Amino acid sequence: MQDARRIAEDVLFPAALEVDAADRVPESHFDLLAEHGFYGLAASPQAATLDIGDFPSVLRLIEVLASGCLTTTFVWIQHHGVLNAAETTKNRNLRENYFPGLLEGKRRGGIALGSALRTGPPPLRAEPIVGGYLLDGVAPWFTGWGMVDSLLVAGRNSEDTLVFAMLDGVDNDTLRAEPLDLLAVQASGTVTLRFNRHFVPRDRIVSTVPQSEYLKRDSSSVRFNGALALGVAGRAISMLGDDAGDLPGELDAARTQLVAATEDELSDARAQASELAMRAASAAAVHHGSRSVLPGSHAQRLVREATFLLLFGSRPSIKSALLDRLTSPRAPA
Incomplete structure (x- = not known):
């Protein structure tokens, strides 16, 4: 916690107005958090790079960093859903090839889980096909575009089962990012992601979970x-x-x-x-x-x-x- 307070007061807060006016958070901010093990915050005790203690201490660490610079903390906090997914997945490819880098902050992640939370027709649909899934539709909010490597995306199929997939954070013919103009945290790289029958192979599928079960946790x-x-x-x-x-x-x-x-x-x-x-x-x-x-x-x-x-x-x-x-x-x- 002492490291978090020092970083918040000596690095993040003095630069907060500069970040607020920028188009992205400085890479050095994320490098500093990675250097102190903060990208491993959500890892299991067996794998953790950070001895933070109990859950109240986790919340306090987030609070302290946000008091320094909300924008930096807002981008960084998205990473932990990706880290947890890579550690707990039954997909050996993702666990072995993605988790180590995510744990150390050498690979950084963000989440697009709007379809997981919404009722009614899913904004992002997941259609099973031979060899994987097709994602089609919109993920209205994704934070960290241009600053993260891996995207954890949730599409929903016709049976209200969520399909979680790990994608690369790059534009291509079937995945396009549209920047959003926000009231605050503009440097967070928050975008709308548009999927046009984007193919996800099975070795990039993290898990499939009934939506009702996901909402309980x-x-x-x-x-x-x-x-x-x-x-x-x-x-x-x-x-x-x-x-x-x-x-x-x-x-x-x-x-x-x-x-x-x-x-x-x-x-x-x-x-x-x-x-x-x-x-x-x-x-x-x-x-x-x-x-x-x-x-x-x-x-x-x-x-x-x-x-x-x-x-x-x-x-x-x-x-x-x-x-x-x-x-x-x-x-x-």
């Missing part, structure tokens, strides 16, 4: 996304100094709730973290006055990032919990 990603929001909130609170009021106590409470929340409580815990980030960032902007509207201000960056985190990686239940928090009557001060 989606809680870790919700907690990770909440930790990103706590990182933004923490940075804003530090900028408030003596004007922070009760916000430090709220941050501690939100951190505890994110760890302790049951499945039924998790959406509200994520909403709590995101709403706190929005209030803390807004307070920091007010504290720093009219110069907060200028591009060189950390306050305006944090307000945009907090807004982004209200919406990123959401679910219907999280949206409802956020709307309740944002629209409920408040007691007079």
Whole structure:
């Protein structure tokens, strides 16, 4: 954790405004995280390159890095779904040829799992054919394009089974990336991926899982996304100094709730973290006055990032919990 704090304060935060204005995160940021073993965060204890301890410590590490630079952390955090898939797959090709590089951060990954979370017609369809699958349709959100090597993609077949595939992160005749213009984290390389009957051979298939089963084990990603929001909130609170009021106590409470929340409580815990980030960032902007509207201000960056985190990686239940928090009557001060 000490390494994470040092990197956040000495490297990521001083460069955060420069990254915010850039078209991609500097490669040196990712190299530094790899050097300290952070790309192995999601590996099993037997393979881990990082002795981080328990799950609350994992969330705290994500929070600390996000307090330095959300954009860098946002790209890096996508990697861990790919790492876990490569380690746990029964596909020997992927486990032997991809996992070692992913573990060390020499190979870097990103995820496009929108089809896994949506109900109704799948945006990305997986059609079985001889020798593999054809992917056809759209993955609306993919982060890290141009900065990662491997894509973990989920298509869905006619029986609502998810087909997870490991692809190379390059444009070709059947896979095209369209850049998205985002409110924040613009340097994250977030794109829409369009598949035109893109062939995936069987040796690139990670697993097939019924969608209903996959959704039952989606809680870790919700907690990770909440930790990103706590990182933004923490940075804003530090900028408030003596004007922070009760916000430090709220941050501690939100951190505890994110760890302790049951499945039924998790959406509200994520909403709590995101709403706190929005209030803390807004307070920091007010504290720093009219110069907060200028591009060189950390306050305006944090307000945009907090807004982004209200919406990123959401679910219907999280949206409802956020709307309740944002629209409920408040007691007079």
